[in-house]
Amino acid sequence: MVLPIDQDAFNDIIARVPEIVGAHEIHVRHLEGGLTNTNYLVEANGGQFVARIIGDNGPVLVRDRSTEEAAMRRAEAAGVAPEVVLFTQPEGHMVTRYLADTxxxxxxxxxxxxxxxxxxxxxxxxxxxxxxxxxxxxxxxxxxxxxxxxxxxxxxxxxxxxxxxxxxxxxxxxxxxxxxxxxxxxxxxxxxxxxxxxxxxxxxxxxxxxxxxxxxxxxxxxxxxxxxxxxxxxxxxxxxxxxxxxxxxxxxxxxxxxxxxxxxxxxxxxxxxxxxxxxxxxxxxxxxxxxxxxxxxx
Structure with a gap:
């Protein structure tokens, strides 16, 4: 699998997700559409996730990722946003539950x-x-x-x-x-x-x-x-x-x-x-x- 990001960095992020760690097979597909960050559909152990990797301009555009995480936690609890599985601070890389059938x-x-x-x-x-x-x-x-x-x-x-x-x-x-x-x-x-x-x-x-x-x-x-x-x-x-x-x-x-x-x-x-x-x-x-x-x- 060849990704348009640092492979080691991507693997490090995925390794922090318990539901993915130890999977015999991990399938990754680049998702089109991001104009700042890159997003990937990750399939492992019967689960589907979206991994977002912050782009080069991420720290310039957003200086405090704790605000984003707090907002997402509120929205997730209210059924407005997908489940947040991992959110790294201060970088802002994130893994969420993939919303199938949407x-x-x-x-x-x-x-x-x-x-x-x-x-x-x-x-x-x-x-x-x-x-x-x-x-x-x-x-x-x-x-x-x-x-x-x-x-x-x-x-x-x-x-x-x-x-x-x-x-x-x-x-x-x-x-x-x-x-x-x-x-x-x-x-x-x-x-x-x-x-x-x-x-x-x-x-x-x-x-x-x-x-x-x-x-x-x-x-x-x-x-x-x-x-x-x-x-x-x-x-x-x-x-x-x-x-x-x-x-x-x-x-x-x-x-x-x-x-x-x-x-x-x-x-x-x-x-x-x-x-x-x-x-x-x-x-x-x-x-x-x-x-x-x-x-x-x-």
Whole structure:
């Protein structure tokens, strides 16, 4: 078996899982889709597991893995996330129980009117979990990553400067608002981070989880939806139409897009080979709310 990581490191991680140790045969298959880390399906002793190995940019993107582990333990206990079999600290390598008979959501399913209420309901479940110590602050991430990008000399997209000014205004406006009560958030509810078996929606990839603004979670879904989809998301989550909440979603979508653009620029050095992160960053600007799709430019 030849893996695109250090074989000795992988074997060391697997050797810490009692259900795998001593197996006569271990079958490992690389799972596609990760843009930061690498994931493997491991089959041994009749069990199936997913091993996640942190990528080169892992320590840059996430500085405290204890927050992720705490969030996953909460979510696992509530039936929202798969069972955590092993979580190494401080590295963040992880082994979870493989969820058989589930599939990641396609973009088409994720953005459908049938799925949006289910997504909203799952976010409510997450946001109702007991608090943890670690926090998530997208504005702090953006500033910290911009410093790293500056040191690396990474070029910026032409449209980033204007977006950063917009996000600074949003931060000033939202920070004093008392309705921004911190709850436990996933903070990366990307369509591939939902696994569905037709009845239950499971959430994976909790590395950015932490106490934060619930509207960021909603905007992380809403930024790929059309205007009607965004309306439905807010109505489903808050149990009715609420123009003020809808405006808050539009504003936070700008923050989500900015966070993802800067994340992509970090990934141009040390990300997954063969993926064009700069092109991906450029494409994100087209998802920004505009007066034409229902939100003012401020």
């Amino acid at each position: 599939s990641p959501l396609t973009v088409e399913a994720f953005t459908s009117t049938e799925m949006i209420p289910r997504l909203a309901g799952r976010l409510r479940d997450v946001h109702a979990l007991d608090p943890i110590k670690g926090t998530f602050n997208p504005y702090t991430d953006i500033r910290r990553w911009l410093e790293i990008i500056g040191v690396r000399g990474t070029p910026w997209p032409d449209r980033l400067g204007v977006l950063l000014e917009r996000v600074e205004r949003i931060e000033r406006e939202r920070t004093p608002v008392r309705e921004v009560d911190f709850v436990l958030c996933h903070n990366d509810p990307y369509h591939l981070n939902f696994l569905d078996n037709g009845t239950t929606l499971w959430m994976i990839d909790w590395e950015y989880a932490g106490m934060g603004d619930r509207m960021y979670d909603l905007a992380s879904i809403g930024y790929v939806l059309d205007q009607d989809g965004r309306d439905l998301l807010v109505e489903s989550y808050f149990s009715g139409r609420n123009p003020r909440r809808r405006d808050g979603l539009d504003a936070m979508i700008c923050v989500v897009v900015c966070w993802n653009v800067v994340w992509s620029l970090i990934q141009t050095h040390g990300g997954v080979a063969g993926f064009d992160y700069f092109e991906f960053a450029e494409s994100l600007f087209d998802l920004l709310p505009t007066p034409e799709n229902g939100v003012a430019s401020g």
